[in-house]
Amino acid sequence: MTSLAAYNGEQIDLLAAVNDDHGGVIVELKAPIDPRAFEMSLKLSIWSWRQQGIKGVWIKLPIELASLVQIIVKEGFWYHHAEPNYLMLVYWIPATEHTIPSNATHRVGVGAFVVNDRKEILVVQEKSGKLRGLGFWKIPTGVINQGEDLFTGVMREVKEETGIDTEFVEVLAFRQSHQSFFEKSDLFFLCMLRPLSFVIQMQESEIEAAKWMPIEEYTADPLVQKHEFAKYILNVGIAKVEKRYSGFYPVCIQSAFADEQSYFYVNSRDLEQKSSSANESNSS
Amino acid sequence: MTSLAAYNGEQIDLLAAVNDDHGGVIVELKAPIDPRAFEMSLKLSIWSWRQQGIKGVWIKLPIELASLVQIIVKEGFWYHHAEPNYLMLVYWIPATEHTIPSNATHRVGVGAFVVNDRKEILVVQEKSGKLRGLGFWKIPTGVINQGEDLFTGVMREVKEETGIDTEFVEVLAFRQSHQSFFEKSDLFFLCMLRPLSFVIQMQESEIEAAKWMPIEEYTADPLVQKHEFAKYILNVGIAKVEKRYSGFYPVCIQSAFADEQSYFYVNSRDLEQKSSSANESNSS
Incomplete structure (x- = not known):
């Protein structure tokens, strides 16, 4: 930190910051700091950034320093996003409307349409969620991990839930839906995978049942017939099985x-x- | 709140909570509350939820109550996500590994491939970002708002940046990239739009220049030629213009x-x- 001023005989340091690509600065707090000293440093730093024409100010605060949240909020900062171990706060210095980009808005899910040489589709019943206990057979689905590629994630989910090894074929279609998880939206990618193994090993913690079911039996299932989205999935998947459909x-x-x-x-x-x-x- | 116990002669209330779909509870704090009383209520509530076999506990804390963050963190909660005006914290009561779903992981961007009857493509130069000041012509792009549909968002961005009215044709392709915005990933959807108007009205705040450029001139541009992703976009867009490509x-x-x-x-x-x-x- 750079010392620039003094308050009540004590030295006040500017917060260490790096510039971003958009005329702003990013402060990453790491070490514990006395709350009063931090408050003075933050006020002085904002004054200094204003003189320099800085626009956005980001503060990344580890969860261990949660006691500083209220001090930062009192200076006019708001929450931008949070991860398990840190909170990102942001402030806009100019009098103009801010152009701070929004936080991540979508969770990304995948579903796997896996059909074997006997024209059987890989289906599961889940232990939790809205469909639990209904006897509803569905394709294996899951949520993409942070930093994971779609095609990797969908193969991982199939392996975890059913033990089946697969090869990625194509993204057949995708669905965008809103308000699916708190205020967040959801992008669900329907993928075709080619099975490389046959013997199912079920994931006991999340899956109630898993099996290969003849496509015609699945198509005729009354629960599937009543479920519009399941029918769409089948429609596209069967078109791909019959080699008259091209995805991405x-x-x-x-x-x-x-x-x-x-x-x-x-x-x-x-x-x-x-x-x-x-x-x-x-x-x- | 339900009063269940007393501490130092004072009454301690359980926190009001609603059940979620996965065996957990959600607490939404709204009114200011004395920090010490809150701490006692939280401890008592966790004890009570444990007796009931509750798994995940969510606390939604408005930014006005930022002073309570450290109390909640001290009880073992971690950050799940944050929006400008609230912080969501979460805790897992059982001794088993938690199954709390991850936060939103992706920002969603759109790019518009807009070609008029004279085989001219709509291109812009941006005032900020990595490409500023390089004289690089690019298709209009932008970020989807929370709760906005892809096809609506891409038409809005084109209208905002260039004033051109459009009709949505198709998603031609998409790109998934990682670590694009702090730890978050990015999904970028390339869309084909049909222009419904011709006269460009540029957005002064974000756009340096906007024009209709003959596709052949754009294809020959040395900066485009050096930019692999721009060439991919052109390749797919031209295939669509020539009616030999089908998107979603x-x-x-x-x-x-x-x-x-x-x-x-x-x-x-x-x-x-x-x-x-x-x-x-x-x-x-």
């Missing part, structure tokens, strides 16, 4: 700004048709 | 459990081909 396949791309990789999910069948038709016209 | 189109579905609506994005061309081929075989 992940292509690895490199970021222009960093050595980060990400996956771009595209209708690769349609894109490849381009090159094949181009090849045809070349050869003709 | 939103179909409205009704939830089985509530009167909620959501949108299911599917390759509707392939699904419709089914019915047309079925019709053909019927008529033949």
